[in-house]
Amino acid sequence: DGGITQSPKYLFRKEGQNVTLSCEQNLNHDAMYWYRQDPGQGLRLIYYSQIVNDFQKGDIAEGYSVSREKKESFPLTVTSAQKNPTAFYLCASISSLSGNTIYFGEGSWLTVV
Amino acid sequence: GENVEQHPSTLSVQEGDSAVIKCTYSDSASNYFPWYKQELGKRPQLIIDIRSNVGEKKDQRIAVTLNKTAKHFSLHITETQPEDSAVYFCAASFGGGADGLTFGKGTHLIIQP
Numbered sequence: 001d002g003g004i005t006q007s008p009k010y011l012f013r014k015e016g017q018n019v020t021l022s023c024e025q026n027l028n029h030d031a032m033y034w035y036r037q038d039p040g041q042g043l044r045l046i047y048y049s050q051i052v053n054d055f056q057k058g059d060i061a062e063g064y065s066v067s068r069e070k071k072e073s074f075p076l077t078v079t080s081a082q083k084n085p086t087a088f089y090l091c092a093s094i095s096s097l098s099g100n101t102i103y104f105g106e107g108s109w110l111t112v113v
Numbered sequence: 114g115e116n117v118e119q120h121p122s123t124l125s126v127q128e129g130d131s132a133v134i135k136c137t138y139s140d141s142a143s144n145y146f147p148w149y150k151q152e153l154g155k156r157p158q159l160i161i162d163i164r165s166n167v168g169e170k171k172d173q174r175i176a177v178t179l180n181k182t183a184k185h186f187s188l189h190i191t192e193t194q195p196e197d198s199a200v201y202f203c204a205a206s207f208g209g210g211a212d213g214l215t216f217g218k219g220t221h222l223i224i225q226p
């Protein structure tokens with residue numbers, strides 16, 4: 001848990017702006033994930049990456065973009081195309097593709113003003 | 114894709130009683146079923162998980178059961194305590210979660226003193 005760092009914890013975005021959420025892990029984990037959580041809802045997968053320079057869309061990728069240039073980093077950009085971006089965003093990682101525990105960062109709250 | 118249904122959405126029990134939360138999944142290929150506990154404004158924390166080659170797993174007051182034929186799994190908490198109050202999420206995936214987890218919508222567990 002403690003090895004996954006998300007920033008900022010709180011972020012306000014104006015309509016029409018792109019914003020980027022940072023996720024860094026020092027656990028040497030292979031795979032990284034971004035989930036979105038809305039009040040009263042479960043977590044929904046936005047994007048995931050199992051290896052550097054490769055990533056796949058999750059269930060709700062529209063309006064989001066990611067990159068994986070380094071193993072340690074998996075930033076998420078919330079673009080202006082995302083019509084309802086206000087939510088709690090959680091980054092997660094897993095140590096191997098063979099099936100180990102997924103751990104979450106502390107999350108980032110994004111609010112549109 | 115996978116679909117996970119979770120019931121009930123809210124569960125209120127007296128302190129000391131048992132609590133049971135149930136989930137069903139749709140993809141018979143799913144083989145990894147974790148349960149997470151989330152306190153308000155915090156990240157989900159893994160509390161127990163089970164893989165499809167096991168029917169039951171216990172950890173102190175917490176147990177999970179899996180019925181592969183019926184495609185459902187349940188979380189059992191015995192001797193509930195005030196600190197058990199939280200939102201609990203079940204999840205399912207194939208391959209141990211490397212392709213991402215599909216979450217249920219959560220159960221708000223309230224422990225009445």
